[in-house]
Amino acid sequence: MYRLPIDDILPQLLSALNDHSAVVVQAPPGAGKTTRVPLALLKNPLLHNQTILMLEPRRLAATNAARWMASLVGEEVGKTVGYSIRFERKVSALTRIEVVTEGILSRRLQSDPALAGVGVVIFDEFHERSLHSDLALALCRDAQQGLREELKIVIMSATLDAAPVAALLGNAPLLTSEGRTFPVDLRYLHREAEGRLPETVSAAVHRALKETEGDILVFLPGAGDIRRCQQLLGNHGDGQSPLVCPLYGDLPFDAQERAIMPASRRKVVLATNIAETSLTIEGVRVVIDSGFCRRLRFDPSSGLNRLVTARVSAASAAQRAGRAGRLGPGICYRLWSEHIQSTLIPFETPEICASDLTWLALELALWGVADAASLAWLDAPPAAALAEGRTLLKRLGALDRHGVISEAGRRMAGFPVHPRLAHLLVEGEKRGYGAAACDIAALLTERDIFRYPFSTGYRGVSDSDMLDRLEALDEWRKRGDNGAIPDGVDMNACRAADRVSRQLRNILGVKGTIQPCSAETAGLLLAWAYPDRIARQREPGSARYLLANGRGGKLSERSALGDTPFIVAVTMEGGERGDGVIHLANALGIDIIRKEFAGDIAWQRLVDWDGQQGRVVAREEERLGALVLGSRQITPSTDEMVSALLSGIGEEQGLALLNWTREAEQFRSRVCFIARTFPEDGWPDLTPEHLGGTLAEWLAPYLTGIKTLAQLSNLDLLPPLKGMLSWEQQRSLDTQAPTHVVVPSGSRISIDYDKDGPPVLAVKLQEMFGLADTPKIARGRVPVVLHLLSPARRPIQVTQDLKSFWNSIYPEVKKELKGRYPKHPWPDDPWNAVPTRHTKKRSVVGGR
DNA sequence: CAACGCGC
DSSP, X not given: OOOOGGGGGHHHHHHHHHHOSEEEEEOOTTXXXXXXXXXXXXXXXXXXXXXXXXXXXXXXXXXXXXXXXXHHTTSOTTSSEEEEETTEEEOOTTOOEEEEEHHHHHHHHHHOTTOTTEEEEEEXXXXXOOHHHHHHHHHHHHHHXXXXXXXXXXXXXXXXXXXXXXXXXXXXXXXXXXXXXXXXXXXEOGGGOOSOHHHHHHHHHXXXXXXXXXXXXXXXXXXXXXXXXXXXXXXXXXXXXXXXXXXXXXXXXXXXXXXXXXXXXOEEEEEOGGGTTTOOOTTEEEEEEOSEEEEEEEETTTTEEEEEEEEOOHHHHHHHHHTTSSSSSEEEEESSOHHHHTTSOSSOOOGXXXXXXXXXXXXXXXXXXXXGGGSOOSSXXXXXXXHHHHHHHHHTTSBOTTSOBOHHHHHHHTSSSOHHHHHHHHHHHHTTOHHHHHHHHHHHHSOOSBOSSOOSSSOSSBSBHHHHHHHHHHHHHXXXXXXXXXXXXXXXXXXXXXXHHHXXXXXXXOOSOOOOOOHHHHHHHHHHHOGGGEEEESSTTOSEEEETTSOEEEEOTTOOBOSOSEEEEEEEEOOSSSSEEEEEEEEOOHHHHHHHTGGGEEEEEEEEEEXXXXXXXXXXXXXXXXXXXXXXEOXXXXXXXXXXXXXXXXXXXXXXXXXXOHHHHHHHHHHHHHHXXXXXXXXXXXXXXXXXXXXXXXXXXXXXXXXXXXXXXXXXXXXXXXXXXXXXXXXXXXXHSOSEEEOTTSOEEEOBOXXXXXXXXXXXXXXXXXXXXXOEETTTTEEOEEEEEOTTSOEEEEESOHHHIIIIIHHHHHHHHTTTOTTSOOOSOTXXXXXXXXXXXXXXXXXX
């Protein structure tokens, strides 16, 4: 075997593993760690014939690593070196090194927590930090500490961030190896990177074609940008222009092959992140990096994923640049500045920090941990996302109300699909729709078999996006790859879905042929997976829906659903704010909802104040979560009626809605005056603020029989207000805060208690002749404020000292007003004049 | 107008 950089540290690795339970190996691509480390460990006598498990993040990487190692020991794969990936297992009794993908390791740990017979577990490419590998490490570490002290863990990582994982594993030794890649010349093109992305990128491609040689790999965020960029680059039509190849996951297999294989002329590959780790392209000497990628963000507050375009991390940019240095020295154009380079986040956010954690929550429950914090995490799963996951698992019956896994939950964890789809499988099988359930779960797990943008075929207004796909899948099964399959159906996706469906049928134990499935059945099955997304159209003809979970959704153009009152929203994406986008949905009959979800439906009595009608309305609503399925009129009880009225009074202008007659208002202000004057006497508080806040106490008993605003605004407030005072208080109110006083003329004049200050007595000056003392109330404590009025009832003077008015101000007033009101008496001596409310003529006649 | 990957 020729030497590789990793060989230098293999002896240290073996001796470190003898003394420690875990070792971290940090080695860049090309160091040879994937093949050399397992083979070196195999020679370690301390292994005692136990096996080595190595985890790879992708199936292709797993089979390649196993084949290469097998060839190095001069055997076929499946003897000393084997692999287990989904759908395929090549191991035997001789196998000592088993390369596995992530799901396989999770399942093996869950079924055999002690990993009997395994001596070492190697985590390759650990820096990718998938949810699976984070969980697998946490479980392995737990097994190592509780069940298998002699189990060894080896972490292999490409980046310079291996120190945290070494610390997590009890300060494991950290071994570093050189890589074997060529230098890459980085060129920052920030000045040319100011336009729209596809334009900027195609300009950079033209520049690179002039300045460099060799094939060019371009990183763009998504398929849309790739298509636009392809159009911009493809419009030359001469034989000299390079071959432009798009490369992304949704592309048919042969188109992906064209992008990867060497071409006879110069090639430009326009790729998503698929070329960053998953696929290697032959002949690349130049990389152009747009600096952006599309990333899935989970929003625990909506429970939905959202695709966002974001700047790549520095680690990702380094990985992309490294793709130019595999054959020899390379060149990488970066469409950003050195300044922006310094602001990039160092690493991509690990999946565990920003994903739907329903699956993780189920795995933890299956492992038997109630508290995630009891395991070792590089980044602990965020509490909000974990809680959202647990809530959903309870809704699906996988956890009991204490959060402990149920029998159904154990069964659900055995299916290689999201717990929602596992629930669909279990419920579907119970009702005899097992095979259709497997097809639906497979179609939703794998890539969409309908290519987008859609051309012809199954499109048209429909009441089921799923039934169209089930029929297309069936069609493909009947005719095979060579049959006449309508445009827009992806045969590779059909093959993948069929394979998954067959596996699910095996696990579920479904036998026999696939029976046809109606749109109605599809709706029911999907509702088992997405009970929280049963939705009702906001109004006829609208694309907007209210979901049972209380959130909103809008049907996208992508869905073929027509005008449908009730649906189940199947694939959904979170929006910036407000409504999410429903990509795929299925009609769901109201009678099916009533029958199958009877246990979740509740009748709720609603007695409310309807401000528009100005009356209490009472109905009973049939509710599924936030959805109102139907409603009926009811007769409210007295208590319900009263509390609805009270809330109505609060919602409207409050107290202003009530019938504040002069008498009621005066009564209220008299009590307030006395309460202010004698705070020690314990009078009730009748200020508007307090009355408004205590309607239920003082007004409620008087509301019986009242239903409408009109009745309410006629309600006499005096009885309830008086009801707040004791009998003694009512009596002393009449004496201490009288409604009227009798003035010298004999008139009974009403006292105005409205202001916050002392009460006001507004009286014509002539009626007060001869009186020296200002009238006093409140047991003589408060003199009223006199508003002395002209004969036209205009205020002349405000005073609380009548005596000094007569003596010093009256002569001036008389002089001024005598001419203006000649018919009224203006005596020189007010002390001895006859007080009167009449003119001179009348006072002569009636004054005696 | 939908990145990528994985599963007894």
